[in-house]
Amino acid sequence: MEWEIVIGLETHTQLSTQSKIFSDSSTRFGAEPNTQANEVDMALPGSLPVLNKGAVERAIQFGLAVGAHVAPLSIFARKNYFYPDLPKNYQISQYEIPVVQGGSISFFVDGVEKTVNLTRAHLEEDAGKSLHEDFTGPHGESSTGIDLNRAGTPLLEIVSEPEMRSAAEAVAYARALHSLVVWLGICDGNMQEGSFRCDANVSVRPKGQKEFGTRSEIKNVNSFRFLERAILFEARRQIELIEDGGTVVQETRLYDADRDETRSMRSKEDAHDYRYFPDPDLPPLVIAPEWIEQVRAAMPELPRHKRERFEQALGLTAYDAAQLTMDRDTSDYFERTAAALPNGQAKLAANWVLGEVSAALNREEREIGACPVKPTALASLIARIIDGTISNKIAREVFAAMWSGEQGGDADAIIEARGLKQISDTGAIGAMIDEVLAANPAAVEEYRAGKQKAFNSLVGQVMKAAKGKANPQQVNDLLRQKLG
Amino acid sequence: MSITEHDVNRIARLARIELSPEQSARAQHELNGILDLIAQLQAVDTSGIEPMAHPLSAHQDIHLRLRPDVAWPTHTEAERKALMANSPARHDSLFLVPTVIE
């Protein structure tokens, strides 16, 4: 039996506002417990919510970035359930009419482009935190500590259609979504701090079946690696369960990273009747077209527009363009490098950024913002390849030297100091070729007999004699000439 | 449409209310009486009428007013204490509740 895995993701992104969504408490991470929770956050009697403009603005930005419909009118609703980290014992969220509707996210998986449609994105408030250290209550009972600093932090919940068909796709989607919200500056993307949390809805069905299988929800996965493992485990669990004659139960599960398995969440087992109704404390949110235009005008160039521009105006491949637009720092770096080069050399810049620069950064676990080789310096190095001063191979050696700060990181100075200039003098190259031909009569014979490999070995010999510094193109041309 | 004992228990659970069997029986009786009162609403023909959440929304444009994104500074110990002064159980600056096993 061939199975198909169906995955939808619900992602909670904490918005990068200064204050909370319904109160003016600070959202700064890491404060002493309960020092960023006022009477509204603590749900003291008589307190009322007032909506933060910055949260709405970020929702609009997101909607524009994914090509969604930004609702001119949306409603806040109360989601009623009891939980100690939910001070009002209801969460202010959006239910029937969310602020963002539709939209899509595109990304690459194994070199193939995939687009996942979004159902919606809505604004809601985050809950507080439970600290499960072993405290003792007033009657000696084992107790949990509640910190409400996080309660009321603005969240944008982004819901995808169940269009992903593998854990790899789900992770690629999550990464692309993560890049986008960080790109826009609406979320800091810090997964350790809980700024970006994914819930995965996973179900399986026999390949070809139209109906979806029963899904389970894996909550609050906060790393891409865990997301992938959790989905893989869950899919396998469901398939094995069904193949053993069992049925999948719709439930909420937690991923246990230590055991690499998902577990049913007992406390959320109650059939939830959230009794959604429009929050009478909050009239409808109206977003005028003028505001949407204002937000649009102030937005940075979107990754997908940059991507298109890189492909069309700069001639990059779709894949390279996508890679270079994963984050703003990388695309900035690339653009500045390309800008410092003569027209038509963007591809070379792309190769270098995605190749040598990326590799070096990964080796040292650095972000591109901390790259010791600045775009203009990289451009000056690439310029020396373009003008034939050095070969691509030698350039890598120079790059490494620039990285470690040799000669103050100056490409020309390094080339000079190490004597790395390419030999382009046809006379000198010709002489070296003559010597090699004289020393390798057998290879010459093989080449004349039609063996291309012999040509390459002769080229290799010439390059060896030149200590790698001969202009490869010229060696090729001259050698062919001399061999006749 | 009549409320059963099962309904009463479900509602009480949802509302986090604990009723003894007698209270539950009485609640069932009372709720059924109230349902009779409320049932009059079903008979009203409301086709074409939109629900009204804010009483003045038919009179003037009522839409949500927004607050600028400005944060109040992190609270001092004194401010935090004042806000938590009514809490039944605390440990340092945390509220305490009996542990829930997840």
Add this chain to the structure above:
Amino acid sequence: MPLHNEFDSIASLREALRARRVSARELATSALEAAHARADLNAFLHIDADLTLAEADAADRLLEQGAQAPALAGVPIAHKDLFVTQGWRTTAASKMLAQYKSPFDATVVSRLQNAGAVSLGKLNCDEFAMGSGNENSAFGPARNPWDPDAVPGGSSGGSAAAVAAGLAMGATGTDTGGSVRQPSALCGVSGIKPTYGTVSRYGMIAYGSSLDQAGPIARHARDLLELLDPMSGFDPRDATSLEACDGQKNEPGRIHAQFVSAAREFDAAGSQPLKGLRIGVPGEFFGAGLAPDVATAVEAALATFESLGAERVAISLPRTELAIPTYYVIAPAEASSNLSRYDGVRYGHRAQQYSDLGEMTSRSRTEGFGPEVLRRIMVGTYVLSHGYYDAYYLQAQRVRRMIVNDFQQAFAGQCDVIMGPVTPTVAKRIGDNREDPVADWLADIYTLGVSLAGLPAMSVPCGFGGSGKPLPVGLQIIGNYFSEGRLLALADRFQQATDWHQRKPELA
């Protein structure tokens, strides 16, 4: 007899205070004594002489400085225990909040405080504003000063009783389905519920959020104006607070200006000051349920208005009775959610015996809430629950719109104001008919529609009824949106022509 009762209005008291013929401290001391002397009424829940005298002294300091003193400096008032206050406890008349001390003041409280008013303390009410007799208080019923065996009405029973007994010059109340108007009527005092959104709900413990509105209770319309105007105004901390009222800024001064303008209009009209005024009288308000003694008093009041030049117009508010199930779906629904926060975690009553969190929450709530509150939470939870939301809650909100339309139709072409009774009967006896909660609900028939529509309405005393001791009857005056100033001017004109508002219960 407290000192402030020697003055028949806040205005004359203000004059005496400014002339230093009487001091705020003297007034406060005397009022506190009177409150203690009338502890039998159980109107007050919390009194703290130190807090009150501190406010009085502050007022005296301002008054010493002369004409700059704010308008209500030194005037003794009290607050319904539904408004959170920093100094005094706030219990909402519930065991759930028996020891609760708010770290912030309600906007209404701070506005009156900034206007210089001196608070005598917190007043008894029905628990979480749910009830119409102040019998649902965890701290015992409040009593009607006209007959201590009768209810003062509710939910703002303590407020109306305090004013009727002369213990305070004015009191704040809250009106969700009639809770300012009804106790005012039953206690023979004046009360007004302004247009929804004109007075801030910040710090007013929420019951039915789309219905709740704060309003003052006092001895007559002029005093109501003195209190309502500074209470009113846009509050950025309440998202349902309105910035503008039909184009006019919602700020203190608006209502006062409207009152003055209307009063001038009436003055200018000579011996028939209300000529041209069309009073809509809904037939549905005079049905079989209305007691004859109430009907008589209200009819007499209408006749008085006619003698002042007004024209009486028969109108119909066809969904008057439907307002009852509509209200008793919407208010409990909102309440069931508003009261979820009372779980014994961050404040409020926490049970002593429990084996886990679930039990702690349920037990705390069941122990902390009284039977009427539990009842309404259950109803509210039910009508919002899965499968019933459409049939009950949404349906009720649709009928609500129809009720709003009914009023608008009346105001659009037929009348300028609507008048009728506030209650079907005079005050009932404390303890009567406690087994049938719905019977109490049915008695709200004349006040609920107004609340659903968010319209301004007031109650003024217009006579007496009852079979034993005379018990007051109130006349309800309902205006179109934002006309509270005009309503007060109308009521004032009525009170110039009658003396019901000057009657006082015999003091023990």
